[in-house]
Amino acid sequence: MPQFANTYIWLFVRRASSWEGSVIHLITGKGGVGKSTVAASLAWKLAAAGRKTLLVELGERSYFRHIFGAEISVNPVFINSHLSVSRWEGEACLREYIQHFVKVEKVVRLFFDNKVMKALVHAAPALKELALLGKITSGPRRVGPPLPYDELVVDAYSTGHFRALWRAPVGMAEAIPFGPMGDQSRSISQIIKDPAQTQIYVTVIPEELPVTEGLELARDIQNELEQTPKIVLNRWLESPLTAEQLRPFAGHDFAAYLGQILDRQEGALAQIQTRGLTVLKLPWVFSDAMAEKVRTLAARLEAV
Amino acid sequence: MIDLLRDHKVLICCGTGGVGKTSISASLGVLAARNGLKTLVLTIDPAQRLAQSLGIEKAPGGDVAVSAQAGLSAAMVDARLEFDQFVLGALDKGIAKGLFDNRLYQQLVSNLSGSQEFTSLARLLQSHRSGHYDLIILDTPPTQNAVDFLRAPERLYALFQDSVVGWFANPEADEGWIKRTFHHGTRLVTGALESVTGSTFIQELRDFFGHVAHLKDRIAKISQDVSTLIHSEDCGFILVTGFDETKLRESLEFQQDLQNEKLRLRAVVVNRWFPEWTQGERSWPESWQGNPDFQVLKSLHTQFADYFKQRQVVFDKLHDQLGVSVPVIKLPDFKNSVQGLDDLGRMATVLEEKWRSK
Numbered sequence: 001m002p003q004f005a006n007t008y009i010w011l012f013v014r015r016a017s018s019w020e021g022s023v024i025h026l027i028t029g030k031g032g033v034g035k036s037t038v039a040a041s042l043a044w045k046l047a048a049a050g051r052k053t054l055l056v057e058l059g060e061r062s063y064f065r066h067i068f069g070a071e072i073s074v075n076p077v078f079i080n081s082h083l084s085v086s087r088w089e090g091e092a093c094l095r096e097y098i099q100h101f102v103k104v105e106k107v108v109r110l111f112f113d114n115k116v117m118k119a120l121v122h123a124a125p126a127l128k129e130l131a132l133l134g135k136i137t138s139g140p141r142r143v144g145p146p147l148p149y150d151e152l153v154v155d156a157y158s159t160g161h162f163r164a165l166w167r168a169p170v171g172m173a174e175a176i177p178f179g180p181m182g183d184q185s186r187s188i189s190q191i192i193k194d195p196a197q198t199q200i201y202v203t204v205i206p207e208e209l210p211v212t213e214g215l216e217l218a219r220d221i222q223n224e225l226e227q228t229p230k231i232v233l234n235r236w237l238e239s240p241l242t243a244e245q246l247r248p249f250a251g252h253d254f255a256a257y258l259g260q261i262l263d264r265q266e267g268a269l270a271q272i273q274t275r276g277l278t279v280l281k282l283p284w285v286f287s288d289a290m291a292e293k294v295r296t297l298a299a300r301l302e303a304v
Numbered sequence: 305m306i307d308l309l310r311d312h313k314v315l316i317c318c319g320t321g322g323v324g325k326t327s328i329s330a331s332l333g334v335l336a337a338r339n340g341l342k343t344l345v346l347t348i349d350p351a352q353r354l355a356q357s358l359g360i361e362k363a364p365g366g367d368v369a370v371s372a373q374a375g376l377s378a379a380m381v382d383a384r385l386e387f388d389q390f391v392l393g394a395l396d397k398g399i400a401k402g403l404f405d406n407r408l409y410q411q412l413v414s415n416l417s418g419s420q421e422f423t424s425l426a427r428l429l430q431s432h433r434s435g436h437y438d439l440i441i442l443d444t445p446p447t448q449n450a451v452d453f454l455r456a457p458e459r460l461y462a463l464f465q466d467s468v469v470g471w472f473a474n475p476e477a478d479e480g481w482i483k484r485t486f487h488h489g490t491r492l493v494t495g496a497l498e499s500v501t502g503s504t505f506i507q508e509l510r511d512f513f514g515h516v517a518h519l520k521d522r523i524a525k526i527s528q529d530v531s532t533l534i535h536s537e538d539c540g541f542i543l544v545t546g547f548d549e550t551k552l553r554e555s556l557e558f559q560q561d562l563q564n565e566k567l568r569l570r571a572v573v574v575n576r577w578f579p580e581w582t583q584g585e586r587s588w589p590e591s592w593q594g595n596p597d598f599q600v601l602k603s604l605h606t607q608f609a610d611y612f613k614q615r616q617v618v619f620d621k622l623h624d625q626l627g628v629s630v631p632v633i634k635l636p637d638f639k640n641s642v643q644g645l646d647d648l649g650r651m652a653t654v655l656e657e658k659w660r661s662k
């Protein structure tokens with residue numbers, strides 16, 4: 001009985017200080033397949049369902065400013081009562097990370113002004129990636145500034161760079177087993193390997209190269225992160241005519257074009273399904289207004 | 305187009321992920337070779353079927369003469385392989401082995417932050433020097449931001465400067481790595497690094513720098529020579545971009561980036577601009593009118609046509625605003641993906657046509 005009470009109090013304290021730790025969603029896929037659009041839509045959906053959500057983009061340039069019409073930087077910008085957007089950049093995260101260990105601001109400044117450290121930060125393997133993932137997982141690891149969100153949706157890099165991102169802590173945890181760097185790397189890997197805390201979405205479109213590249217990535221994630229990503233099959237054409245019904249019109253350019261899209265779609269779907277992976281289909285939205293696209297896709301995500 | 309190809313010794317195709325850099329590099333190669341230029345295409349991560357068509361799928365690294373196209377050679381640049389070879393060429397065997405075993409080295413060469421960019425530019429330099437080719441076309445890895453690609457050698461070089469290498473690589477200073485540095489500020493910084501990373505990491509870092517100390521002169525030379533080459537009149541850049549508002553905005557930023565670096569943007573290729581059927585459509589046969597499925601097909605057709613028309617309007621408006629100061633070539637979305645030599649040939653023909661009517 002005392003044990004039960006303890007657990008209860010512990011849960012209560014965690015809730016009260018909003019230290020529950022957000023669920024992390026990482027969106028990746030080949031370049032141009034719709035990672036950013038899918039990430040925005042997922043964030044939109046979660047926020048609409050009443051979850052406090054932070055949508056995060058990585059890197060030096062903002063894409064979401066085109067969608068939300070606001071400058072996006074490290075300080076979260078409010079989009080609505082439940083949705084905020086922010087942009088995290090490797091060097092700034094590294095600064096924050098170092099600040100966490102070295103409490104003295106002056107030393108931190110010296111560190112980043114130092115020529116040798118500058119060179120190291122720009123080119124040394126894995127440092128920036130480690131800092132970024134460190135920040136992404138900082139909620140559940142209870143380090144750094146609080147991230148009081150229920151859900152963290154990250155528009156993560158495309159396939160090649162995404163591998164580098166997770167391989168930094170996973171590789172470092174193996175390479176440098178001792179010391180703070182090893183400890184950090186291990187705790188980061190633990191979070192991203194745990195499907196209850198981190199969900200990975202590999203976005204593809206029904207074309208050969210994106211699917212092949214996406215499935216290769218999915219395999220690496222299964223092998224190295226020991227969890228199974230979801231496949232988001234984006235830009236799926238919901239055709240009122242089947243390939244069979246199109247056949248009589250095959251002589252016409254447009255019908256041939258449609259027929260080819262449908263063939264490719266079926267091929268892509270089959271290829272994914274033979275791997276036994278879960279597929280979320282998102283429709284091709286015929287609008288160029290970004291906000292409309294995001295809302296339409298969010299509604300579709302709602303349904304699943 | 306041929307004037308563009310003839311006026312340069314090096315053309316670099318840049319752009320964000322998946323826009324068609326590799327396909328366009330290869331078809332520009334076909335076009336140049338057709339026009340009698342001895343051409344080398346350096347590809348990065350080509351799709352398997354494209355690699356097969358070029359005949360390079362089994363020859364990672366080396367130049368291969370493309371059998372179906374006289375005058376054209378192709379190669380795959382494999383960052384890991386090139387970097388290892390570079391190390392082997394620059395160091396004696398024992399030191400190279402020590403470096404290969406270093407875990408930070410393994411991270412450096414398999415991590416995209418810089419090594420892929422560095423090796424492809426180093427490879428470009430080497431091929432350029434060989435004097436075998438009239439023109440070399442360099443495909444590039446996907447970058448979020450084009451300038452990252454160009455700065456890679458410089459950044460890598462910064463890491464290998466005396467001051468940096470000297471900091472870490474000091475053979476006799478096994479004891480008291482921090483104590484060795486007397487300057488108070490420096491001591492604080494090294495202390496901070498150690499407290500953040502731990503002594504095992506520092507040990508690995510020192511081992512790494514101990515080995516690479518011998519590489520620094522070569523790396524310095526390569527970064528300087530690459531910089532000279534890409535800044536010369538002989539080298540032009542081609543930006544490949546998608547048909548998409550945000551992509552076009554990115555292009556503008558890229559144009560600015562190049563200008564700031566004093567590099568020469570020569571053309572923008574907007575790839576997969578329209579499906580082929582939207583241009584010069586055929587009418588529907590009378591006999592289909594009675595078929596109920598045909599009515600569905602027709603309304604679908606209207607939906608698609610409107611969609612592409614609407615995008616065209618947005619594109620034109622944007623294009624006028626952007627003030628792109630170089631030729632913009634629009635390529636259609638071909639029926640088949642561009643993987644066989646005949647696909648490349650078709651793309652080359654269209655590239656040439658569009659350039660003429662630009």
Ligand SMILES: Nc1ncnc2c1ncn2[C@@H]1O[C@H](COP(=O)(O)OP(=O)(O)OP(=O)(O)O)[C@@H](O)[C@H]1O
Nearest residue numbers: 031032033034035036037235283284285320321548
């Ligand atoms: N389901 C969809 N229906 C219609 N258009 C879409 C859909 N998903 C994405 N798009 C469009 O496709 C283009 C590419 O999408 P997006 O920028 O999200 O891709 P990305 O994977 O983030 O690209 P990058 O690799 O360059 O970051 C955009 O114009 C976007 O509006």
Ligand SMILES: Nc1ncnc2c1ncn2[C@@H]1O[C@H](COP(=O)(O)OP(=O)(O)OP(=O)(O)O)[C@@H](O)[C@H]1O
Nearest residue numbers: 209321322323324325326327446636637638641642
């Ligand atoms: N104009 C086009 N019409 C139809 N398909 C195309 C066209 N251009 C490229 N493709 C196809 O699009 C896919 C991606 O092209 P490609 O590999 O050249 O892009 P990339 O920019 O090199 O990609 P990455 O950034 O991943 O290296 C390939 O399957 C290619 O065949």
Ligand SMILES: [Mg+2]
Nearest residue numbers: 035036063155
């Ligand atoms: Mg994106």
Ligand SMILES: [Mg+2]
Nearest residue numbers: 325326348349
């Ligand atoms: Mg490519």
